[in-house]
Amino acid sequence: MSRAGTIFWFAHHECRLAWRDWLWLMSGRRWSRRRVGLGLIAIALFLHGFAYLVLYRSADLSRPPDKRMLVMLTGILALYGSMMLSQAMEAVTRAFYGRGDLDLILSSPVAAWRLFAVRISAIAVTITAMSLGLAAPFINILAWFSGLRWLAAYGVIVALAMVTVAVAVMLTVGLFRTIGPKHTRLCAQIVAAVIGASFVIGMQLAAILSYGSPSRFAFLQSEAVTRYAPDSGSSL
Amino acid sequence: MNQPAPSFALEIRGLVKHFDQPAVDGLDLRVRTGEFYTLLGPNGAGKTTTLRMVTGLLKPDRGSITVFGIDALADPIRVKRAVAWLSDEPMIYDKLTPMEYLHFVAGLWAVESGLAELRARDLIGWLGLEAHAHDRCEGLSKGTRQKVALAGALVHDPQLIILDEPFTGLDAGSARLVKRVLRERVQAGCSVIMTTHILDVAERMADRIGVMVAGRLLAEGNLEELRRQAGAGHASLEDTFLALVETCSEERTAAA
Numbered sequence: 001m002s003r004a005g006t007i008f009w010f011a012h013h014e015c016r017l018a019w020r021d022w023l024w025l026m027s028g029r030r031w032s033r034r035r036v037g038l039g040l041i042a043i044a045l046f047l048h049g050f051a052y053l054v055l056y057r058s059a060d061l062s063r064p065p066d067k068r069m070l071v072m073l074t075g076i077l078a079l080y081g082s083m084m085l086s087q088a089m090e091a092v093t094r095a096f097y098g099r100g101d102l103d104l105i106l107s108s109p110v111a112a113w114r115l116f117a118v119r120i121s122a123i124a125v126t127i128t129a130m131s132l133g134l135a136a137p138f139i140n141i142l143a144w145f146s147g148l149r150w151l152a153a154y155g156v157i158v159a160l161a162m163v164t165v166a167v168a169v170m171l172t173v174g175l176f177r178t179i180g181p182k183h184t185r186l187c188a189q190i191v192a193a194v195i196g197a198s199f200v201i202g203m204q205l206a207a208i209l210s211y212g213s214p215s216r217f218a219f220l221q222s223e224a225v226t227r228y229a230p231d232s233g234s235s236l
Numbered sequence: 237m238n239q240p241a242p243s244f245a246l247e248i249r250g251l252v253k254h255f256d257q258p259a260v261d262g263l264d265l266r267v268r269t270g271e272f273y274t275l276l277g278p279n280g281a282g283k284t285t286t287l288r289m290v291t292g293l294l295k296p297d298r299g300s301i302t303v304f305g306i307d308a309l310a311d312p313i314r315v316k317r318a319v320a321w322l323s324d325e326p327m328i329y330d331k332l333t334p335m336e337y338l339h340f341v342a343g344l345w346a347v348e349s350g351l352a353e354l355r356a357r358d359l360i361g362w363l364g365l366e367a368h369a370h371d372r373c374e375g376l377s378k379g380t381r382q383k384v385a386l387a388g389a390l391v392h393d394p395q396l397i398i399l400d401e402p403f404t405g406l407d408a409g410s411a412r413l414v415k416r417v418l419r420e421r422v423q424a425g426c427s428v429i430m431t432t433h434i435l436d437v438a439e440r441m442a443d444r445i446g447v448m449v450a451g452r453l454l455a456e457g458n459l460e461e462l463r464r465q466a467g468a469g470h471a472s473l474e475d476t477f478l479a480l481v482e483t484c485s486e487e488r489t490a491a492a
Contacts, residue, residue, distance in 0.1 A: 004342075004343030004344070004346055004347075004349075005344065005346055009343060013340060016331075016332075017329060017331050017332075020331035021331060024331070031315060034417045100325075100327030101327050101329070103293060103321070103323050103327065104321075104326075104327060104341065104344070104388070105290070105344060106293055107291045107292060107293055107319070107321040108316060108341075108344035108345055109314075109316040109317045109344075109345060110345075110346075118405045122489070229347060
């Protein structure tokens with residue numbers, strides 16, 4: 001095992017706790033591994049079916065993506081990012097200020113930044129895995145019907161998750177310094193919810209005001225938006 | 237040549253900490269090396285805030301803290317190496333066994349793994365935890381968890397042990413065991429600072445008792461000295477303590 005007090009040592013400690021939590025979650029509810037496996041396969045198939053229906057209805061999968069579709073995808077990614085941010089802020093608040101072991105660790109001579117580095121990495125991995133889990137059915141369906149180039153979207157999701165976690169850490173630490181530890185948790189949850197909701201509400205409001213329709217997709221696919229978007233050949 | 241041990245385990249001068257209102261308000265406190273010192277006070281007197289500042293968990297607004305001659309604000313890491321802190325609601329990991337927990341805590345203090353194993357076994361034995369040494373902590377009773385947490389505080393062999401309400405939730409047998417372990421530590425040269433609301437424990441165990449009210453040290457000494465300061469004759473510690481607190485409250489009300 002790695003030397004005590006190092007980043008790897010903390011990572012081993014956190015992994016051990018997470019692994020035992022996971023096992024407890026599985027075994028504590030008396031689910032057999034076979035049932036868990038079958039359940040996961042069923043969920044994956046359902047999500048792929050759902051993704052196919054959504055994409056089949058809203059785009060011609062046989063043609064390369066046009067400007068409208070790219071604008072819509074960008075909008076969906078922004079929505080996705082705002083949801084990730086709200087999740088990440090909640091996780092950062094819990095990891096930084098909610099864990100009861102901080103008293104023990106901060107009263108020890110070990111450098112606390114190592115623990116926080118491990119916990120931030122764990123949050124990044126969790127958020128990335130969750131985001132990939134939700135996006136994978138859509139990416140797979142697009143790759144299947146419209147070309148393997150869509151697999152690059154996995155990289156985009158990973159990058160988006162990393163950026164989101166970095167922003168979440170900055171926002172939460174900023175809140176901590178501005179309003180203090182006592183109110184940070186509540187405020188972070190409110191900010192996360194507001195950020196998550198504001199994008200959706202903003203788009204819906206714009207759609208209602210401009211087109212009299214509450215559909216966010218109608219707004220994203222409208223002429224007014226696509227006119228100002230960079231061309232599909234643009235490096236942007 | 238061996239340097240003589242500093243005569244004070246802890247020296248606090250003019251310590252101030254404000255939250256919404258003053259929590260610690262110009263506190264001066266000295267604890268001698270090898271002394272068992274108990275800090276008493278009503279809820280909100282500033283006892284826990286003071287101890288959290290000593291352990292480096294809170295930054296004071298003003299004042300100085302010296303532990304074994306080391307400035308705790310200038311060199312917190314050196315101070316933390318010598319100090320153990322046990323809060324009133326200690327956290328132990330549910331998914332670890334007591335042995336694993338003790339190894340983890342020993343790792344935080346960079347105790348070499350062979351030595352950590354030896355100390356962990358000793359502490360498990362002293363605290364009567366052999367039967368639970370390899371059980372997950374999630375299944376342990378509150379008293380047993382408290383003992384595991386205490387073992388964690390002792391595993392790096394600290395010179396200064398700071399305990400916040402260590403007897404909360406302990407049954408009579410466990411409390412006696414913990415008292416014995418703490419007394420042995422003091423006999424071995426350790427210094428102990430403890431807060432408690434159980435005045436009987438303070439009376440039996442402490443070399444000196446400090447009474448804190450509204451962030452200040454109101455009175456200090458052994459029971460006899462406290463009685464004199466309170467003008468309480470041959471009263472018990474409980475009566476003496478209540479007399480001191482009451483007098484202080486009356487003075488503060490009059491001043492207000």
